[in-house]
Amino acid sequence: MTPAARRDKAEAEGGQASPAPQVEATRGIAGPARPGPRRASAFFKWSGPARTGVDIGGFKIDLPIRYYRTDCFVAIFDADYDATRAMLPSGRLNPVRLARGRAAVALVAFNYLQTGVGPYGEIGIVALCTLDKQAPPLAPLMLESRWPGFGAFVAHLPVTTRIARQAGRTIWGYPKFVADMAFDFMPEYQSVDMREGGKDIFSLTVPRRGPKVTDKRPLVTFTVREGELIRTVMPWRAVYQMGVGRRMGGSLVLGDHPVAEELRALALSSSASFTKSYLAHAGILPEGEVLGSADMAYEGFAGSARVSGLHTVRYDNGVEMVVTSAEQEIAPDSGPAKAVARVAAKAVARVAAKGAGKVAGKVPAKVAGKVPAKASAKGTGEGKGKAAGKGAARA
Numbered sequence: 001m002t003p004a005a006r007r008d009k010a011e012a013e014g015g016q017a018s019p020a021p022q023v024e025a026t027r028g029i030a031g032p033a034r035p036g037p038r039r040a041s042a043f044f045k046w047s048g049p050a051r052t053g054v055d056i057g058g059f060k061i062d063l064p065i066r067y068y069r070t071d072c073f074v075a076i077f078d079a080d081y082d083a084t085r086a087m088l089p090s091g092r093l094n095p096v097r098l099a100r101g102r103a104a105v106a107l108v109a110f111n112y113l114q115t116g117v118g119p120y121g122e123i124g125i126v127a128l129c130t131l132d133k134q135a136p137p138l139a140p141l142m143l144e145s146r147w148p149g150f151g152a153f154v155a156h157l158p159v160t161t162r163i164a165r166q167a168g169r170t171i172w173g174y175p176k177f178v179a180d181m182a183f184d185f186m187p188e189y190q191s192v193d194m195r196e197g198g199k200d201i202f203s204l205t206v207p208r209r210g211p212k213v214t215d216k217r218p219l220v221t222f223t224v225r226e227g228e229l230i231r232t233v234m235p236w237r238a239v240y241q242m243g244v245g246r247r248m249g250g251s252l253v254l255g256d257h258p259v260a261e262e263l264r265a266l267a268l269s270s271s272a273s274f275t276k277s278y279l280a281h282a283g284i285l286p287e288g289e290v291l292g293s294a295d296m297a298y299e300g301f302a303g304s305a306r307v308s309g310l311h312t313v314r315y316d317n318g319v320e321m322v323v324t325s326a327e328q329e330i331a332p333d334s335g336p337a338k339a340v341a342r343v344a345a346k347a348v349a350r351v352a353a354k355g356a357g358k359v360a361g362k363v364p365a366k367v368a369g370k371v372p373a374k375a376s377a378k379g380t381g382e383g384k385g386k387a388a389g390k391g392a393a394r395a
Helices: 003-012 037-044 081-087 139-146 162-172 258-265 335-355 373-378 385-390
Strands: 051-055 060-063 065-079 093-095 103-115 120-131 150-156 180-185 189-196 199-207 212-215 219-225 228-234 236-244 251-254 274-285 289-293 311-315 320-324
Touching: 037 274, 060 065, 060 162, 065 081, 065 199, 081 093, 081 103, 103 180, 103 189, 103 199, 120 139, 120 162, 120 180, 120 189, 120 219, 120 320, 139 150, 150 258, 162 219, 199 258, 199 274, 228 274, 251 258
Parallel strands: 150 219, 180 311
Antiparallel strands: 051 060, 065 103, 065 274, 093 120, 103 120, 120 150, 180 189, 189 199, 199 251, 212 236, 219 228, 228 289, 236 274, 311 320
């Protein structure tokens, strides 16, 4: 009997219906439970500072920006400590240490399907760090934002739309540039291939394996805007699968782009130490706070003046969805933007249903560390450029 039928029966008998069973609110495009409408709307209510019609140079947006539907995955690699420290723009920031004195560098892939500024892709290249005090090895990774001063310095933040680039650079100092991104969203893994200016940046693959974790901790980022160190705290609500250890299969193949050369100079490990594959994700991006002057200016890779990059998503039905084609602009509230969200929601539900029994099974060869066929065809893997001789990175 449905909840409505139980309620009608109880009213007819003069009693009260038993409350419908509650499920955990995990607002997002996928996950084991759908949100109750009250809890879902409560998360996106914002009591902090807000502005409307903010001019970011050719566009006007409202703040904070809300992110309703996102495919997301993370891989944390170990890197040379001294090289990572040299990348940080302030002596107040200290790299998070892993085993053997190595530093933690994360690649964070976001496939934003429904946001306040329209759909777009975004890849964060970040150095995990703590503010003012050096932390014991590994401890901040376990507690994340619960560890005092923990956050991520954003070294590069490529995106697929100009509005996302303009907003990021103008308001937060995020070092964004427009690039092409091809996402795969499969029951066994998530991956992305990224290019810019005719050169491959990297191909990243993260398996859907490991125990599920409900995460309500905010994301904290550090950036430089006009010579000032900025800290931004972004409320998150998410459910992800956590992978620990290099045997989990998170893999990276570097290309021949200048950003890839920067990553290669960090002597990244060949496989990830930790991975996160998100089943559900939502967030709110408010304005940041000024912490003081940075020790040096930081702009990141600027890229070319593109309207948009090619942004595609491929689900297990074999159909590749084009979110934006190169040099195409999509308004946040346009018909195409809403269509992307609808198509993605249906596809994700299908993937989640199929993947329920597959996640714990055998992971495809792609996730086990082999170069994806798509990446090989494009030349991001072995056999093209400097990546062929040096491999993805040094273990």
